[in-house]
Amino acid sequence: MPFCRLVRTFLPLLAGMLSSLALQAQPSPGPAGPVPPKNLLKIAPFGWIHGQLPFSVESRLGYERVIGPHSSLGASYSYLGTNYPFSFLGSVALSSAISTAFTAAGHPTVVWTETKIRTKGHRYQFQYRHYLSKKYYAPEGWYLSPHYSHAQAEYRVTLKDFDVARTLKTTNSNYNLLFGYQNVLGRHFVLDVFTGLGYRDIQTKIFDENGGYLHDMEEGSALKISSGLNIGWAF
Numbered sequence: 001m002p003f004c005r006l007v008r009t010f011l012p013l014l015a016g017m018l019s020s021l022a023l024q025a026q027p028s029p030g031p032a033g034p035v036p037p038k039n040l041l042k043i044a045p046f047g048w049i050h051g052q053l054p055f056s057v058e059s060r061l062g063y064e065r066v067i068g069p070h071s072s073l074g075a076s077y078s079y080l081g082t083n084y085p086f087s088f089l090g091s092v093a094l095s096s097a098i099s100t101a102f103t104a105a106g107h108p109t110v111v112w113t114e115t116k117i118r119t120k121g122h123r124y125q126f127q128y129r130h131y132l133s134k135k136y137y138a139p140e141g142w143y144l145s146p147h148y149s150h151a152q153a154e155y156r157v158t159l160k161d162f163d164v165a166r167t168l169k170t171t172n173s174n175y176n177l178l179f180g181y182q183n184v185l186g187r188h189f190v191l192d193v194f195t196g197l198g199y200r201d202i203q204t205k206i207f208d209e210n211g212g213y214l215h216d217m218e219e220g221s222a223l224k225i226s227s228g229l230n231i232g233w234a235f
Contacts, residue, residue: 036137040064040190042232047078053153053172056080056119062230066138070131080121080153115160121153121170127178139190139234145178147196147226165209168217172202174224190232200224 040063047058062076126148133141155168180194204217 036140037184037234038066040139040232040234042190042192042230044228044230046229050083050086051080052123053080053151053170055083055086055117055155056153057083058123064139069137072129072138074127074129076125078123080119080123082119116158118156119153121151123149123151125149139182140184142181145180147176147178149174167207168204170202170204172200175199176224176226178226184234188234190234192230195227198224198226
């Protein structure tokens with residue numbers, strides 16, 4: 001019958017058209033390999049050697065969340081503590097400077113005074129990352145990152161022989177543009193290296209042993225040069 005012939009003729013064509021539309025509706029295939037992880041926990045091992053601020057060490061925990069094929073958001077919190085090796089060197093230098101000053105003033109009997117420098121504080125960081133690679137999806141490959149960091153630290157400096165103590169309170173805000181490379185080795189291990197430039201706003205106020213304000217320290221250069229290494233776990 002003519003109707004049956006029409007069905008037999010157009011049914012394969014209709015099936016082919018539907019298959020073509022279904023394929024076009026599917027998302028474009030991504031890079032070869034498994035689906036990249038969306039969550040990363042990271043630490044900064046070099047922070048345990050020396051922190052961002054003088055005479056400090058930094059214990060940092062960071063989190064990065066992928067929000068798009070080539071983008072992510074990240075944040076971290078750091079506790080700042082005393083860097084004992086650098087604090088010891090700073091104490092030696094301060095004691096030497098005091099002894100030299102007394103000798104120059106005609107009091108050579110003051111040859112040494114015990115000093116201590118103790119540090120405590122915290123630091124917050126926030127960043128957006130845009131991954132540049134066409135071969136890999138976030139969180140892997142080269143990236144550019146606007147980055148903000150804010151740190152607060154308190155230094156307690158004591159001169160035992162003179163019964164003198166000073167407290168230095170420092171705030172440090174950085175606005176940076178970072179350039180880096182991140183790779184997930186295997187399925188989970190994260191390696192992240194970066195460098196960058198930025199603007200630094202650092203202020204330090206000095207107080208006496210009773211908490212009375214004395215004066216501000218000079219701010220120093222506003223140029224901030226950043227570099228670092230993070231390692232972590234992706235899932």
